[in-house]
Amino acid sequence: MQSLPSSTGVYALLLALPEARSLQIGKIGDTTFPAGSYIYLGSALGPGGIHARLGRHISGSTSHPYWHIDYLRPLCTVIGACYLVVEDAVSINEQPALHQTIPIECRWSQTVSSLPSADIPLPGFGSSDCHAGCAAHLVRLPNGIMPDFESVQSDFSTQLVKAFAKAAGVSAYDIMFL
Numbered sequence: 001m002q003s004l005p006s007s008t009g010v011y012a013l014l015l016a017l018p019e020a021r022s023l024q025i026g027k028i029g030d031t032t033f034p035a036g037s038y039i040y041l042g043s044a045l046g047p048g049g050i051h052a053r054l055g056r057h058i059s060g061s062t063s064h065p066y067w068h069i070d071y072l073r074p075l076c077t078v079i080g081a082c083y084l085v086v087e088d089a090v091s092i093n094e095q096p097a098l099h100q101t102i103p104i105e106c107r108w109s110q111t112v113s114s115l116p117s118a119d120i121p122l123p124g125f126g127s128s129d130c131h132a133g134c135a136a137h138l139v140r141l142p143n144g145i146m147p148d149f150e151s152v153q154s155d156f157s158t159q160l161v162k163a164f165a166k167a168a169g170v171s172a173y174d175i176m177f178l
């Protein structure tokens with residue numbers, strides 16, 4: 001993960017769950033996650049920034065589950081990830097230059113939630129601290145980005161980056177896709 005910056009920012013993790021799995025997720029409960037593609041939205045504001053947080057999620061090294069995604073992540077394949085560097089962690093939730101009124105991770109979550117066929121397998125997943133009205137920061141796309149459809153995946157990634165750039169008020173070139 002040398003390519004990931006240690007800057008603060010927001011990210012999206014794209015996962016594929018090959019078959020339905022039941023899981024107990026921390027305190028929010030027991031649920032069955034249907035097979036499909038999943039997009040998890042988060043922010044990396046702590047030490048090590050995007051490198052530390054997104055790198056952790058990509059590597060899946062979660063011996064001590066802390067975030068909700070730590071429970072689901074080991075069952076999934078990582079399809080891809082993208083991130084946006086937002087240098088000023090303090091104002092990440094209110095970037096005047098980016099015309100932000102709600103956090104970018106929430107804008108991204110709501111962007112993905114509004115895609116056709118998107119559903120929310122577990123309300124509250126990843127959004128314990130969310131005050132922007134997101135149903136969850138984990139969205140499932142049943143017909144989205146399964147790894148066997150690489151061309152679809154590529155098209156989807158392009159569209160996703162454009163949608164994320166628009167939602168964040170930045171250029172698509174500012175969104176890094178892995």
Ligand SMILES: [Zn+2]
Nearest residue numbers: 106130132134
């Ligand atoms: Zn939110």
